[in-house]
Amino acid sequence: MKKSDNSNGDRSLKRKNIIRGYKIFSEILNDSKIIQTGLVKAYIHSKEKEPLNKKIFSPLDTQNVKVGFIIAKKSVSKSFFRNRLKRLLRESCRLYKIDTEVKGKIIYVVYTLTQNGYNYFKEFPLTKMSFLGNEMKILNSKIELYITEKYS
Numbered sequence: 001m002k003k004s005d006n007s008n009g010d011r012s013l014k015r016k017n018i019i020r021g022y023k024i025f026s027e028i029l030n031d032s033k034i035i036q037t038g039l040v041k042a043y044i045h046s047k048e049k050e051p052l053n054k055k056i057f058s059p060l061d062t063q064n065v066k067v068g069f070i071i072a073k074k075s076v077s078k079s080f081f082r083n084r085l086k087r088l089l090r091e092s093c094r095l096y097k098i099d100t101e102v103k104g105k106i107i108y109v110v111y112t113l114t115q116n117g118y119n120y121f122k123e124f125p126l127t128k129m130s131f132l133g134n135e136m137k138i139l140n141s142k143i144e145l146y147i148t149e150k151y152s
Contacts, residue, residue, distance in 0.1 A: 013094040019068030019108060028068070028108050033143050039117035040089075040135045043110040043142055046102070046151070065098045068110040075118040081125060085113065088129050092136035100144045102151045109143060111136075 020024065032043040035067050049064070069089045071082040098109065113121065115137075121127065 001151060002107065013067070013090065013097070019066050019110065023070060025070070025110065028110050032110075033107075035139065035146060036114055037135045037142075038138045039114055039120060040139050041112050041114045041117075042139055043112075044109075044143060044146065045108045045110075046105050047108065049104050049106055053139050062103055064105060065100065065107045065109060067093055067098075069093075070110055070112040072112070072118075076121070081121075084092075085121060088118070089136075090131040090133050091129055093140075095133065096137045096140045098140050098144055098147075100147045102147060105151060107147060107151075111139075150152070 019028070028043055028045040032045040035042050035044060046079065069086045071085045071089075076082045076085065093111060097105075100107070122133065124131070
């Protein structure tokens, strides 16, 4: 069966581009730059890329932006609402992906909601993704501007 030509293929959020593990999350949250809009906040941290073997980087590893998502248990106590918010964040992040390339560095971006975002979600718990879509578009453009100014 042939794969159809899909425009979303380059916008996919692959598993290797998602941050995993307590250690890296705590490192990012302790030492990072914070950029936010009205509802969404992002923590940005950079780290040197580690070579595979004595100054040799893998040519297959072209993606250098990794993303993570945090929803506070204190703010959203029900797990299905937390998971729903993470799904909404992940999908809007996938649609408005950061396309900035930085040589020799990995950029970590952790998305979460601001206090206004938590309050909005408590008021309207069954909102659709559009409540995050425009915010994520604005936030990612700010992040791309910050990355190009700092690392170019």
